[in-house]
Amino acid sequence: MFVPRLASSVSEVEELKREAGIAACDFIRNGMKLGLGTGSTVKYTVIEIGRRIAEEGLEVVGVPTSEATRILADQVGIPLVSLAETGGLDLVIDGADEFDGNFALIKGGGGALTREKIVAQSSNGMVVVADDRKQVSTLGAFDLPIEVLPFEWRRTADRVAEICPGKVSRRGGVEPFITDNGGYILDCKFGDSISTPSSLETKILSIAGVVEVGLFVGICDAVILASSGGVLTLVNENGRLT
Numbered sequence: 001m002f003v004p005r006l007a008s009s010v011s012e013v014e015e016l017k018r019e020a021g022i023a024a025c026d027f028i029r030n031g032m033k034l035g036l037g038t039g040s041t042v043k044y045t046v047i048e049i050g051r052r053i054a055e056e057g058l059e060v061v062g063v064p065t066s067e068a069t070r071i072l073a074d075q076v077g078i079p080l081v082s083l084a085e086t087g088g089l090d091l092v093i094d095g096a097d098e099f100d101g102n103f104a105l106i107k108g109g110g111g112a113l114t115r116e117k118i119v120a121q122s123s124n125g126m127v128v129v130a131d132d133r134k135q136v137s138t139l140g141a142f143d144l145p146i147e148v149l150p151f152e153w154r155r156t157a158d159r160v161a162e163i164c165p166g167k168v169s170r171r172g173g174v175e176p177f178i179t180d181n182g183g184y185i186l187d188c189k190f191g192d193s194i195s196t197p198s199s200l201e202t203k204i205l206s207i208a209g210v211v212e213v214g215l216f217v218g219i220c221d222a223v224i225l226a227s228s229g230g231v232l233t234l235v236n237e238n239g240r241l242t
């Protein structure tokens, strides 16, 4: 796998996010039904889609994966629909917190993982936009986000802690972060040890009170990876875009 040089400054990272976000629009065709991801990288994709609609007559509709993205998409003029109305999506473009060599992802840094997974599972393709800090050989250095129900969440967290080698914390502490679905997020320190993300996903999902886990396995078809060396498209040979 390509090993890029890491970006060093905040402004350089922001520029890489912008480059990746805009480059992903090359996958978009007229008439597509799109899933619109959440985060500081894919926001550039959403803005660029809005620009193309306004300036180039692009015709697409979008399903947002969060309230933040719904507001942004609305502001830039992307017609929004529900999954029920579209019956399925051609493509979702979204960010990620980590991706490994098998295109497995950790997502949920922005707390939108449940809606993101619903939308990704309803799409015929998934393109991830990322800067070079997100590429890892083994997932888990980024704390794994898990959305849980507020009801008896400590009990749920204790059960997650039985399988997590490190600390399990509720995001936001005493003033908890509340997801768009009214849930809490547990950030779980697995360390870079998640070598079989699919079986870990199954284990976590078997715990009552867990709404969703930010492991996305077998869903991502390509990563648009921006580094100071340029923008690369990494295509999953086992994916749907080959």
Ligand code: 5RP
Binding pocket: 037, 038, 039, 040, 041, 042, 094, 095, 096, 097, 106, 107, 108, 109, 110, 111, 112, 113, 116
């Ligand atoms: C939100 C996500 C984001 O896509 C992920 O956190 C990456 O965000 P960013 O592009 O801001 O680094 O999963 O739930």
